[in-house]
Amino acid sequence: MNPDSQLKPYPTRRTLLRTAGIAAVAVPALAGCVTSGSDDKPAADSGAEKTADNPLGVKADAPLEVVVFKGGYGDDYAVKAEAKYTEKYPQAKVDHKGLQKVGEAMQPRFVGGNPPDVVDNTGAGRLDIGTLVSANQVSDLADLLDAPSLDQEGKKVRDTLLPGVIEDGTFGGKTVALNFTYTVWGLWYSKPLFAERGWTYPKTWDEMLALCATIKKAGLAPWTYQGKYPEYMNDPLLTMAAKAGGLDLVKAVDNLQPDAWKQEGLVQAATAFAELAGQGYLMSGSEALSHTESQAAWCQKKAAFIPCGSWLESEQKGVAPDGFDMVMGTVPALGGSDKLPVTAVQAASSESFLVPAKAKNAAGGKEYLRMLFSKASATAFAEANSTLPAVAGATDGLTLSSGLGSVRDAVTAARTDTLAFKFRTWYGPLAKAADDATGELINKRISPADWSTRIQKAADALAKDSTVTKYTR
Structure with missing residues (x-):
């Protein structure tokens, strides 16, 4: 909520x-x-x-x-x-x-x-x-x-x-x-809608892209997001990167290590999310929407997926129609060599x-x-x-x-495989730099390589700033 x-x-x-x-x-x-x-x-x-x-x-x-x-x-x-x-x-x-x-x-x-x-x-x-x-x-x-x-x-x-x-x-x-x-982040969808259309929630990114193609053919937008606040898209992107690179990737980012944002897992995850825009899988006009507007459109079944934290169900009371029965799915795996299981969740x-x-x-x-x-x-x-x-x-x-039950089930399935990036809490300017770059990425204005370079530049400047208290994990 x-x-x-x-x-x-x-x-x-x-x-x-x-x-x-x-x-x-x-x-x-x-x-x-x-x-x-x-x-x-x-x-x-x-x-x-x-x-x-x-x-x-x-x-x-x-x-x-x-x-x-x-x-x-x-x-x-x-x-x-x-x-x-x-x-x-x-x-x-x-x-x-x-x-x-x-x-x-x-x-x-x-x-x-x-x-x-x-x-x-x-x-x-x-x-x-x-x-x-x-x-x-x-x-x-x-x-x-x-x-x-x-x-x-x-x-x-x-x-x-x-x-x-x-x-x-x-x-x-x-x-x-x-x-x-306790908040958990994931991808939300209407369970009855998926059952009605015969769609299965994807466990890998390849499965996600294949499903998006099917959804688009059915006349729905596969994804929307809270366009004015691209941090919402950063959550699944960073979760996917963490699953690929493991907790060492997360710690390198949080500890402001040189080239942390150029790690393979992060660039691959950025590439994956760039594909959503590149293949036309984001609902047209999403970038201009607030969180309330995009979430309302999703509740109207104009899009199949929306990224959000576990507050979403409570926030959509009175907006989601009866029988919508939203549930949260975990972020799909990037590939078969991921260091964390697909059941891992980002939580804080x-x-x-x-x-x-x-x-x-x-x-x-x-x-x-x-x-x-x-x-x-x-x-x-x-x-x-x-x-x-x-x-x-x-x-x-x-x-x-349905929503809270799915969140509880996700936490249970994850067991100890929970993750959280601390840089967002520790370093506000870096969080904003990452969010802004992701907004540019998913709207096809910068490449995945530019995305990582841009955020790394902000991280390096922060690391050199002696006026900022540094934290490590």
Whole structure:
């Protein structure tokens, strides 16, 4: 789902996950407020003794302030976790704020040294997590991750999360954010439409091209995409490249290694996607469409495939006709020598919760997150929002919609073969360079070789820029 789409005509949830440096509010003033002496120390937190029942040492009567992004998911799920907190700590006053412009409201509070105890740093204009980390403004969540799960006996919180969730919130070896939802990227189609036409979802790119030819002959466009935001096409392209080259290819890109974007897997994947345009398999006019327009056209069966993250089904409620029954398929394999199986998926977590370093009740903030990330809380969220939570097993036993069921099945089939490119979150300018180049590629304005050269030039410039904090994996 892309809940932020109700706020502005830009897929900000999507962008949050993959281009955090572009849409986030950079807060350079934060660096100035972290100085030597007492100012760089966390706010006093005179928590209680840590016990089996109180593993994080929460002071029973300490007030708790929670700020939550109130987008398409609403904030009822967060309020329910607060009720659980109040049930355990009835003396604690809980102050809840549901906001749409989190960064705008929180920037002066971080700079002033009086942030809330928990912040859901999500949505358009969120605070740049890289800036927060560099300014030592976020707490290390290791003690939360090592605390026992609230409702899964014998497991620590870290053991209850889906693959990649901890890594998604880790910067410089410290986990400073914990993401509540889990997004998977793939190719979407209407299951009844394919059954009616006798079409089989392709497992290889050769099969995809053959099917596209059949679809075109039937009078439908094989593909459309969210043309104004070519990042949507980058996802299957990069997933295909990662399957071909393996995780070493992904790490080379993220680590800004020389010639990383000229690796064979990337050039081959770019060549494959250039074929869609070259053979006329993209719906005419797709480049000019927004995400809502292209997705509506797809729901009208003007095109068979559309690339998107797992928020799509929820976003298309009220748009997709009854019986459309959309499902997500994994990106086809480039060839027989791929290093990752065809079942591998690109996945990442979102809805990013953090505990400020200067929170007055940091222990309470972490305990709140322990409650929010319980299996019961995650299951209730999945039922209410048709969205996969970051807690493993949260959808077990639920009757799922066609889309969410297909996403859950894809994650199950992938097992540990999940992948995620980090450069999008770490380096906003590089993400934009890659997206722009892909837009040019699939509209036949540059070649695959030019595509890789162009993005590599941007990566090299970034690698040489000493003002940019670098991350490695």
